Amino acid sequence: IVLTQSPGTLSLSPGERATLSCRASQNIGPNLLAWYQQRPGQPPRLLIYEAFTRATGISDRFSGSGSGTDFTLSISRLEPEDFATYYCHQYGATPFTFGPGTKVDI
Amino acid sequence: QVHLVESGGGVVQPGGSLRLSCAVSGFTLSGYGMHWVRLAPGKGLEWLAVISHNGANEFYADSVKGRLTVSRDNSKNTVFLHMNTVRPEDTGVYYCARDVGSAWNYPDYWGQGTLVTVSS
Numbered sequence: 281i282v283l284t285q286s287p288g289t290l291s292l293s294p295g296e297r298a299t300l301s302c303r304a305s306q307n308i309g310p311n312l313l314a315w316y317q318q319r320p321g322q323p324p325r326l327l328i329y330e331a332f333t334r335a336t337g338i339s340d341r342f343s344g345s346g347s348g349t350d351f352t353l354s355i356s357r358l359e360p361e362d363f364a365t366y367y368c369h370q371y372g373a374t375p376f377t378f379g380p381g382t383k384v385d386i
Numbered sequence: 387q388v389h390l391v392e393s394g395g396g397v398v399q400p401g402g403s404l405r406l407s408c409a410v411s412g413f414t415l416s417g418y419g420m421h422w423v424r425l426a427p428g429k430g431l432e433w434l435a436v437i438s439h440n441g442a443n444e445f446y447a448d449s450v451k452g453r454l455t456v457s458r459d460n461s462k463n464t465v466f467l468h469m470n471t472v473r474p475e476d477t478g479v480y481y482c483a484r485d486v487g488s489a490w491n492y493p494d495y496w497g498q499g500t501l502v503t504v505s506s
Contacts, residue, residue: 314492316431323481323496324423324431335494367431371492374436374445378423381430 281306281370283379290384298355300382302368307348312372315344315353318381319364327366328353358384388412388495392482395500398472406467406500408482416440416460419485421493422467424502426478434480437465439488472504 282305292298302313311331316324326335328344331351341356355362363386368379394406408420422434435446437456444456455468465482479501483493 312491318425318431323498324483324493325496326492326494329486329492365430369431369433369492371490374490375447376421376433376436376445376490377447378431378433 281308281373281377283368283370283377285366285368285379285382287382288380290382291386292358292384293386294358294360296358298353298358298362298384300353300355300366300384302346302351302353302379304349304351304370308351308370308372309348310372311347312370313344313346313351314369314371315342316367316369317362317364318367319361324367355384388484390482390484390495390497392480392497392500395480395502397503397505398469399506400473400504402472402504404469404472404502406469406480406482406502408465408467408497410463410465410484413484415458415463415465417488419487419489419491420456420458420465421483421485422454422456423481423483423493423496424476424478425481425499426475429478432478435467436485436490438490443489445490469502472502474504477502477504 315328332344435456458465479499483496
């Protein structure tokens with residue numbers, strides 16, 4: 281399953297809302313899609329799994345939605361630490377795959 | 387506290403071999419599947435492989451099938467990634483990550499990564 285993320289780069293200011301898209305080449309069922317945040321020099325951090333469930337300790341400013349082939353990660357009220365690269369990841373069919381990432385920068 | 391530490395990275399010549407290790411602590415390795423993921427310079431994350439909790443099953447990305455092999459020694463709390471016939475495009479930071487379950491789901495905890503550079 282090929283994942284496409286858009287936009288490639290999102291330039292926003294602190295306090296604004298970010299909307300990131302992830303589209304799959306075929307149905308991901310049942311919503312076996314996760315989102316990760318990665319800052320430079322750090323490993324990925326799990327944000328969302330099963331399309332919309334927040335991982336432990338993740339702020340409610342992060343929310344996931346979507347189903348089938350179209351998924352969205354929303355970040356409300358961007359904080360300085362939110363400026364990073366975000367990846368979607370499907371684990372519904374092997375080989376598992378990541379999207380190419382969306383970089384959220386200032 | 388869950389902890390994963392990769393080691394074994396370094397510089398290797400094209401066509402050579404390398405074995406990466408992932409030492410874990412803070413959880414019972416035999417209860418979890420384990421993934422390997424890499425981040426190539428200037429590129430995004432690439433999922434490479436997963437091994438089930440008991441080592442009975444493995445899956446690989448098409449790009450590395452036949453050249454990379456994952457194995458584990460639960461008695462030593464260690465997972466391995468064997469890299470053979472390496473290519474320059476194998477250069478990157480290699481992460482091991484714990485699956486949330488015993489087989490294959492999504493990774494939850496990640497190590498800090500180990501850098502592999504393929505160059506002559």
